[in-house]
Amino acid sequence: MNLAYPWVRNPIIVSAPMRLIALAPLAVAVAKAGGFGFLAAGTDTGDLKAELERARSLLQKSPIKGVDPTTLPIGVGFINWGTNLNLALEAIKMHTPAAVWFFAPKQNEDLIDWTEKVRKMTGGRTKVWVQIGTVTDALHVAQACDPDVLVVQGADAGGHGLAQGAGIVSLLPEVADALRDIGMGHIPLIAAGGIVEGRGTAACLALGATGVVMGTRFLASKEANITKGYQDNVIRTKDGGLSTARTGVYDILRGITGWPDRYNGRGIINQSFLDSKNGLSIEDNKTLYNEALQKGDEGWGENGRLTAYAGSGVGLVKEVVSAQSIVEEVRGDAMETISKLSQALSKL
Amino acid sequence: MNLAYPWVRNPIIVSAPMRLIALAPLAVAVAKAGGFGFLAAGTDTGDLKAELERARSLLQKSPIKGVDPTTLPIGVGFINWGTNLNLALEAIKMHTPAAVWFFAPKQNEDLIDWTEKVRKMTGGRTKVWVQIGTVTDALHVAQACDPDVLVVQGADAGGHGLAQGAGIVSLLPEVADALRDIGMGHIPLIAAGGIVEGRGTAACLALGATGVVMGTRFLASKEANITKGYQDNVIRTKDGGLSTARTGVYDILRGITGWPDRYNGRGIINQSFLDSKNGLSIEDNKTLYNEALQKGDEGWGENGRLTAYAGSGVGLVKEVVSAQSIVEEVRGDAMETISKLSQALSKL
Known part of the structure; x- marks a missing residue:
């Protein structure tokens, strides 16, 4: 499944909206490397407009070819239980980010309102990504919101996630099959949780993902806002x-x-x-x-x-490099891993 | 990496030595389908000789082509903390299983004696597989025993395993790199934990595994000794x-x-x-x-x-079928998954 973001190359490498850490410089650097960068609104929308303004300004200095100038080629991650929808919508209206990422509403039903209002606010130019961690939530969210992307988070993920859940190796295929069985197999799945390099990325593509999210790996990027x-x-x-x-x-x-x-x-x-x-x-x-x-x-x-x-x-993260090198290395290594594996298997 | 078992096809599909459940019929059926079947000695070696005798008799009825008649083309899994080494050795001497699988010694050092004595007992014809669940144990066991195979078990595995650990998506690559870094990258890694079908198998091959172990999937085999x-x-x-x-x-x-x-x-x-x-x-x-x-x-x-x-x-296990169909389906689906993915990526 392809996601029609003109600056994003396949397989899609996404930087996670890590609260306080993933800000404009990281999101923009990932976008410029042909990945999908999210900045974190977290639960605090107070700084969001300024952060989006900063991203816009970074992008104006060196624009990305092929990006519709009315859309900001990055996403914004919200932690829904603690976020004021109206404040979020104001910032979205002002900057039209290419995507929003919803995570951890008090209840899944709350996402219906969020999805409808975001889609209406930017005429569908802002795509709706929703993060889930169980098959039950995947089905629930798919039926309630028909999101443009489901981020499937396994138990190996860093930071917040479900206290109880499966690793991506079993979670992603079960989610994929369950969505297919209710006629919603069209929703692209982006895998998260324990993926830090090319082999993990290749593995998730084999599981049926369209791309991967990495958080921990980008902690060790030069652009992360981290001590x-x-x-x-x-x-x-x-x-x-x-x-x-x-x-x-x-x-x-x-x-x-x-x-x-x-x-x-x-x-x-x-x-x-x-x-x-x-x-x-x-x-x-x-x-x-x-x-x-x-x-x-x-x-x-x-x-x-x-x-x-x-x-x-x-344990696989060993040095601090630029976000661009991370995106390019992981994307390249994933493709090489699959290509070599395919050659080896074809000789059997 | 190839494992030179003449009846085993690549990618290697292994049935886990599930205590009380994986007995001669399951191990033999997996072997006959070109997989690697283990029967469980568990902690109780009392029935082991009889069970190996049963396997031999099943195999005599319909032999597997290319198998050295002095070797039993199945493996035996031991839970080391509770097993008497001398009783185990007697059974191994009598039947020369193609492999033993060690798991959960009181301390890793105990495996040195086990490894040496098993190798000596059958002149190296019985290969030594050791299951680990952390990078630390992998390095420890590799240096202490130089096992023929390391089974790398992620936290998604059913039955007993480490209370604390990573999923296979991050565990396997970190183990592979750590072994390479100490010059022991020659040891084949077999992935376990959360793998039940072709996509998970393909994913583990991408992570660097030579094959996969499935336990849960074989619970739903006709040959499992299960209520x-x-x-x-x-x-x-x-x-x-x-x-x-x-x-x-x-x-x-x-x-x-x-x-x-x-x-x-x-x-x-x-x-x-x-x-x-x-x-x-x-x-x-x-x-x-x-x-x-x-x-x-x-x-x-x-x-x-x-x-x-x-x-x-x-959640991905939906019907009870023969062990043969499981092995053939999973092996075929894994190869098809990689082949299709490789084609899709080459068009990017």
Whole structure:
């Protein structure tokens, strides 16, 4: 399935709308490399207009060939449970992003209003992407909203996602079959969760995805809005399944409330996590967390306490490079992986 | 990487040594279809000689072409923490299975003795497969034993595995790179966990695997030694990520003790699991479990209490067919998936 974004090359490489981290420079750099870049509105639409203005200005300095000048060739990610729809619509109206990405509404039904109003606001030029993590939600959202894209997030993803769910290897094919069975197999599926390089991308294409989203990999991009402490933590971490965990404790320590019950976040295991597991009170853990905050970059790491959300693919992320090199490397490696595999199998 | 088993076709499709379920009929049927079938010794070697004798007798009735008559063209899976090495060696000596599969030793070092003695016992004709679930264990085992195969198990696997770990999408590439970096990239990797059909198999080949193991899919084979209640439960279950969970409660209810701390099992969520989560005492839960045991096949299911270990791919398993059809379908679909994908990408 092809997505008709003129500047986006196949297989589609998407940068995730990571709250506070994926801002205009990252989204624009990914777009310029022929990927699909999302900036994060998160739950706070206060800065959104300014951030879209920044993206527009970056793009005016060096425009992307073939992009309709009335559309901004990047997307905006919303965390729906905490976002004011009207404020979001104002920003969308002003800048016509090529896509919005919805995630974590209080209930799936809330997305009907969002979808209709966004589509109406820009005459369908802003496409609607919706992230889901179960087959049940995929069917529900498909029937309620007929989204232009479903982002299928497996349990290996970093940051917030469903506390309980399958990895992409079984989730994506089951979603694809279930959508086909209700006559909605036309919706392109973009795979997320644990994908950081070409092999994972090739694997997801084999599973039936049109493209992939990467978050963790772009944490180690030059354009990410990320502290050195967090980025170093990502680069140093090995054995991603063992060194990351899904937990609610990082939200608690950071005072973040409002996530619907079924969500938590995957982050690199640190002292805050281990102390919490060993029974330290939230109060004492918060005190230690706040002390760590004063340490700046030193506050992160195995022995640190500051949150480094990352997916289980973190062990494959080894250096900080430009977003452009990431997009080009992953896209190229994915194609080469499939081509070599096909040749090897044809000789059997 | 090729594994020189003359009756096994590439890409290699392996049936997992599921305790009590994967016995001689399943292992032999998989071998006859050009796959690699394992029978489960589990922790109980008491029946192993008889089971290997049964396999030999099934194979004598209709031999597989090209198999060295001194080797039994199936493998035997051991759960090492609970198995007596000397009893295992006696059975291995008597029947020379083509492979042993080691899983869950008390400590990785224990596998050194096992590996050396098995290799010596059959002059290297019995190959040593070792299952791991982290990069750390892969490196440890590779350096300690230089196994003939590493089975890389992701967190989506059904039955026992590491309580904490990554899905195959990130685990397999990180293991592959880590082995390459220490000069042990020659060890073939077989992927396990969440793989039930051709797309998942193709995906794992793209990740760098030589083949795949399926357990859950073979629960729905005619040759599996499984109750109708359990098998029906597998067939009916949808949305595998939501309807299965990793837990230690099923072991507790069944009185199974001895698994090292870091292991638990993924099974279909049932009333036992939910009651335990909601705080029912183990004692009361056991009483209800024992009552359910009396119900036979009715004891399984969403509202049942008997354990149905299954991986997160269970939602893709829809009918009971022969092991031969499973092997042939999955192998064929995997090759077709790659071939079609390669054609589609070459047109970009």
